[in-house]
Amino acid sequence: MTLTVGRPRPARTAPPGARRGKPAGDPVVAWLFLLPALIGFTVFYLAPTLRGFWISLTDWNLLSDPEFVGLDNYRAMLADDKFWNALRITAEYVVINIGTQTVLALAIAVLMDRLTRSVLVRAAIVVPWLVPNVTVAIVTLFMLDHNVGFVNHILQVLGFEPQSFYGDSDQAIATIALVNTWRNMGYTALLFFAGMQMIPRNLYEAAAVDGAGEWTLFRRITLPLLRPVTVLVLVVSIIGSFQIFDTVAVTTKGGPADATRVIYYYIYQKAFNEFHMGYAAAMAATLFVLLIVLTATQMRMLRASSSDLR
Amino acid sequence: MIRKPMALLALAVLTAACGGTAPETPAAKEKVTLTYSLWDPNQLPAYQECADAFTASSGIEVKITQQGWEDYWNGITTSLVSGTAPDVITNHVAYYPELAANNQLLDIEPFVARDKVDLTRYTGDLASLWVRDGKRYGLPQDWDTIALVYNVKDIEDAGIDPASLKNLTWNPSDGGTFGELIKKLTVDANGKRGDEAGFDKTKVATYGWGLEQGGGVVGQTQWSWMPLSMGFQYLDKNPFGTDYKLDDPRLAEAITWWQEQMKAGYVLPREEAGRLGLEPMMQTNKAALVPDGSWRIGTWAGSTEQKFAFAPLPAGPQGRKTIINGLAPSITAGTKHPDEAWQWVSFIGSPACQDLVAKRAVVFPAIKTAATTAAETHRAKGVDVSAFTDIAADPNSLSYYPITGSANEINTEAQAVIDQIQELKVAPADALKQLDARVADILK
Numbered sequence: 001m002t003l004t005v006g007r008p009r010p011a012r013t014a015p016p017g018a019r020r021g022k023p024a025g026d027p028v029v030a031w032l033f034l035l036p037a038l039i040g041f042t043v044f045y046l047a048p049t050l051r052g053f054w055i056s057l058t059d060w061n062l063l064s065d066p067e068f069v070g071l072d073n074y075r076a077m078l079a080d081d082k083f084w085n086a087l088r089i090t091a092e093y094v095v096i097n098i099g100t101q102t103v104l105a106l107a108i109a110v111l112m113d114r115l116t117r118s119v120l121v122r123a124a125i126v127v128p129w130l131v132p133n134v135t136v137a138i139v140t141l142f143m144l145d146h147n148v149g150f151v152n153h154i155l156q157v158l159g160f161e162p163q164s165f166y167g168d169s170d171q172a173i174a175t176i177a178l179v180n181t182w183r184n185m186g187y188t189a190l191l192f193f194a195g196m197q198m199i200p201r202n203l204y205e206a207a208a209v210d211g212a213g214e215w216t217l218f219r220r221i222t223l224p225l226l227r228p229v230t231v232l233v234l235v236v237s238i239i240g241s242f243q244i245f246d247t248v249a250v251t252t253k254g255g256p257a258d259a260t261r262v263i264y265y266y267i268y269q270k271a272f273n274e275f276h277m278g279y280a281a282a283m284a285a286t287l288f289v290l291l292i293v294l295t296a297t298q299m300r301m302l303r304a305s306s307s308d309l310r
Numbered sequence: 311m312i313r314k315p316m317a318l319l320a321l322a323v324l325t326a327a328c329g330g331t332a333p334e335t336p337a338a339k340e341k342v343t344l345t346y347s348l349w350d351p352n353q354l355p356a357y358q359e360c361a362d363a364f365t366a367s368s369g370i371e372v373k374i375t376q377q378g379w380e381d382y383w384n385g386i387t388t389s390l391v392s393g394t395a396p397d398v399i400t401n402h403v404a405y406y407p408e409l410a411a412n413n414q415l416l417d418i419e420p421f422v423a424r425d426k427v428d429l430t431r432y433t434g435d436l437a438s439l440w441v442r443d444g445k446r447y448g449l450p451q452d453w454d455t456i457a458l459v460y461n462v463k464d465i466e467d468a469g470i471d472p473a474s475l476k477n478l479t480w481n482p483s484d485g486g487t488f489g490e491l492i493k494k495l496t497v498d499a500n501g502k503r504g505d506e507a508g509f510d511k512t513k514v515a516t517y518g519w520g521l522e523q524g525g526g527v528v529g530q531t532q533w534s535w536m537p538l539s540m541g542f543q544y545l546d547k548n549p550f551g552t553d554y555k556l557d558d559p560r561l562a563e564a565i566t567w568w569q570e571q572m573k574a575g576y577v578l579p580r581e582e583a584g585r586l587g588l589e590p591m592m593q594t595n596k597a598a599l600v601p602d603g604s605w606r607i608g609t610w611a612g613s614t615e616q617k618f619a620f621a622p623l624p625a626g627p628q629g630r631k632t633i634i635n636g637l638a639p640s641i642t643a644g645t646k647h648p649d650e651a652w653q654w655v656s657f658i659g660s661p662a663c664q665d666l667v668a669k670r671a672v673v674f675p676a677i678k679t680a681a682t683t684a685a686e687t688h689r690a691k692g693v694d695v696s697a698f699t700d701i702a703a704d705p706n707s708l709s710y711y712p713i714t715g716s717a718n719e720i721n722t723e724a725q726a727v728i729d730q731i732q733e734l735k736v737a738p739a740d741a742l743k744q745l746d747a748r749v750a751d752i753l754k
Contacts, residue, residue: 062391063412146584147594164581167523169733251585254722256523257729272384274719275408 049288056281066278073282083283085258086266089173093262094241096177101237104185109192110218122190129187133180137250140179141166166251169259176247176260184240188233195229196222231302235295242291263287342650343371345396346639349382352608356670360663368657370650390414393644397651401448401640403439404717407550409640410447411715416641417445421652427659432676434708436636439549448638449659450676452667454604455632455708456531457697458624462617464516464598468494468503478624480539482560482567488624492518492576495598504576511575519571520597521578522588525728526721527554527749528712531603532728534633536564538709539626549713552753554720556746565738569731580732592616604674604698611693620697632701635711636676674699716752723748 031038056073060066077083108125128136143150144165152162165175203221212220223230245264248254254261254269261269263283271280348357354376361372375396377385383405389395390409401409409415419441422429427449429437436450458475465472470491479486495518496504503509504518525532528544540560545551555561571577578597584590588606591597593615601623602610610618623630639658641651657663664675668683671691675681681699688695701707714720727745730736 061412062387063409063414141585145586145590146582147596148584148586148590162582164584166585167583168581169729169735255725255729256580257733257735258726269722272387274716274722275387 052281053285055277056285058278060277061275062277063275069278073279074286076279077282077286082258082261082266083263086261086263089258089260090242090244090262090264093173093177093244094238096174097180097241097244098234098238100178101181101185101188102234104181105188105192105233108185108189109196110222112189112193113196113222114214122193125186126190127186128183131183133183133246134250136179136183137247141251144175167256169255169257172252172256172260173262176244176251180241180244180247184237188237191233192226192229195226195233198229199225227302231299234302235298238298239291239295242287341369341371342647343373344398344647344650344654345373345375346398346400346654347375347377347382347386347396348400349377349379350605350672351376351378352672353667356667356672357658357663359666359670360658363662363666364654364657368650368653370653372654390642390644395642395644397645397647398639398641398654400451401440401638403549403635403711403713404721406440406447406640407442407713407715407717410442410445414643415447416643416645416648416651417447418449418641418652418655419444419446421656422446422449425656427656431661431678432659433636433674433678433681433702434634434705435710436634436676439636439710439713440638440640442550448640449655450636450638451658451664452673452676453634453636453681453702454674455634455698455702456535456601456603456623457632457701458599458621459592459602459610459618460599460621461592461595461597462619464495464595470494472619472621475621478621480536480624480626482536482540482563485567485571486624489571492571492599494518496576504574509575514575516595517576517578517597518599519577520588520591520600521572521580521583521732522600522602523580523583523585523729523732524725527556527724528633528721529728530633530635530711531601533565533568534709535601535623535631536568536626537561538631538633539624539628540564541628543709544712545714548710551712551714554712554714554746554749554753556724556749557743559739562739562742565731565742569734569738572732573734580729592618604695607688607693607695607698608672611688611691620695622697622701630701630704630707631709632707633711634702634708674702714753719752720749723752 055066057068057070058066059069059072112122112125142148144152144163146152146162146164146167149162149165151165155162163171166172199222203225204217207217207221243264244262245268248260248262248265249268252260254265264287267280267283267287270276270283346357346361348354354374358374361374365371386395386399386405386409395414401415406415421427432450433453436453440446440448440450458478460475462472465475475491478488478491480488485492490505493504495516496509496514497516498504498510499513499515500508500510522532525534528534537558537560540563542555542558542560542564544554546553546555568577572579578591582596588600588602589609592600592610593613595616607620610620623632639655641648641655645651659676661677661680664677664680665683667673667675668680669687671684671687674684681702685695685699724745727736727741731738731741
């Protein structure tokens with residue numbers, strides 16, 4: 001994706017004699033256009049981020065004044081089992097969530113692309129994404145309940161043992177990951193589908209004439225040519241996946257036995273339940289750096305900016 | 311229409327209670343509106359009634375805000391930071407130490423001394439739970455205790471005389487008559503009971519003993535009564551102990567016995583307990599009996615799907631023990647109207663308000679006479695709550711809710727261990743010893 005900020009054009013308002021021919025006013029205009037976004041970025045992102053880094057160097061419980069403690073919070077964090085556990089669980093969540101979500105979304109997108117162009121189907125597929133996360137969490141909490149849940153009722157009719165899903169420390173994180181996969185895959189599929197529209201149709205036709213089957217078409221044409229879109233989708237959805245919070249907060253609150261205490265929930269608990277703002281900020285800052293490194297690696301490995309089409 | 315006679319009544323009771331010392335006349339003053347927050351929606355109508363009576367007698371308006379327990383404490387803390395906190399908040403013993411330590415609560419001891427508030431009218435030692443370093447942060451408004459809730463039909467089907475439930479015994483070696491009871495109440499898919507030959511613990515239809523998740527380090531409804539009845543004490547001193555006695559062998563013994571009952575198939579397994587709490591479990595008769603707190607009497611008494619009744623906790627080696635806890639209104643330090651706020655707090659703590667609350671029978675008011683009224687209200691509706699009230703009247707049976715700093719952090723640590731014990735993944739004795747070390751670290 002490229003964004004053209006300003007195309008060189010004659011400066012009409014420039015008085016005669018003043019550096020004629022050079023588009024002197026354009027950077028100013030460009031900045032003017034950027035200004036609203038820039039203000040928003042500074043006020044809502046940059047300033048809080050810098051303040052967050054500062055808080056991470058203090059001991060602060062919200063109620064009394066912050067006290068500068070240097071790197072103590074980071075030191076305590078590295079020695080905190082629960083922090084490492086939270087990272088491990090978050091990674092587990094991301095792998096299950098992104099793995100299933102990407103594969104399913106690709107499959108749905110290919111089906112949409114090759115089988116039907118119905119707007120109705122496309123709309124239906126994003127419906128789960130339109131339901132708020134908290135609603136999904138509450139509905140599934142009831143549907144997956146061991147005693148009164150509909151899903152367990154079906155399982156029993158089919159002759160399986162009822163499962164406790166959210167209530168079992170071995171199943172809980174996978175349950176949360178799959179529930180969110182269900183919610184997000186339609187939306188992700190739509191992104192892939194949009195990407196597929198950029199692939200020239202004649203490539204498929206030519207390949208089909210050469211006798212390629214659907215699988216070969218997908219593997220040799222769709223997948224390679226979709227790469228820039230895949231990178232974008234992966235980067236955005238992995239960052240989103242790391243931010244898993246609401247489903248945990250509604251369904252398991254980090255339990256049972258710490259099995260779903262993902263990093264964001266742990267940060268939240270430290271900050272707003274236990275009021276260790278400095279410690280929470282230190283973990284948030286670490287996560288920030290971690291995500292930047294992860295994204296950069298991803299972009300590099302998948303050569304995001306170059307397309308095989310060009 | 312109903313407001314006027316009610317207010318007159320309240321005024322009469324108030325002046326009677328004050329014994330002649332007339333409250334400061336708020337006349338000529340400007341109109342003051344206090345804000346008061348609470349979390350329990352069931353209690354809102356009762357305290358709204360109190361507020362109306364208070365406004366009628368003092369001319370001070372009270373605006374009540376209600377937020378669920380989960381959001382309540384975040385809301386209180388952030389509003390304290392931003393300076394928009396309510397003048398008076400409903401407080402919990404697990405939270406007030408932190409707020410008091412950060413100078414966010416007003417010391418009401420001077421008011422209590424000035425107005426000579428009679429602190430002996432409150433049940434047990436409830437009033438002293440709110441004192442720290444000679445400063446007082448609340449007047450008791452209610453109390454709660456634990457008792458057994460049982461499914462009446464299950465008891466009858468098992469051929470047990472409900473009257474015999476009044477004298478249950480328990481010990482950690484053979485479980486006493488309570489241990490026999492939960493075996494008998496457990497029924498498998500073939501109709502075999504837990505104490506019969508051929509009982510299949512993998513296919514239980516109704517468990518003898520329900521299981522509530524959560525409870526943290528206290529296990530208030532879940533397990534506290536067992537170790538307490540062996541003489542166990544949570545802290546080196548309460549309130550404001552600095553050493554949790556989680557490595558006490560009596561605690562390990564009691565929790566081990568509990569885990570054995572889970573292994574034997576008499577306790578609803580954690581995996582089946584679901585995250586929706588006790589209600590679906592008891593309403594669908596997955597469990598026949600469960601210990602629960604008096605704050606949920608209404609839920610069980612009002613059930614239409616099953617008939618429930620209450621029985622006292624079993625008596626352990628050291629007798630019968632329950633945790634008793636209570637709430638209190640606290641004044642926030644930032645209030646602009648400390649005098650008016652105190653008038654409202656003392657009104658909540660007075661018979662005038664607590665008698666109104668008692669008539670609604672949602673909680674047991676802290677004042678002894680008002681609690682009796684609440685019990686009578688229940689009885690009039692055909693609900694016997696003596697299992698909760700008798701034990702509260704016996705000081706030897708009462709163990710006060712453990713109060714320390716960093717309660718949230720300790721509960722999070724403890725909850726993970728209790729979860730593991732319930733999932734049968736760890737041996738209680740080892741796990742509790744490790745927990746003891748971690749909790750000691752937090753309190754250091």
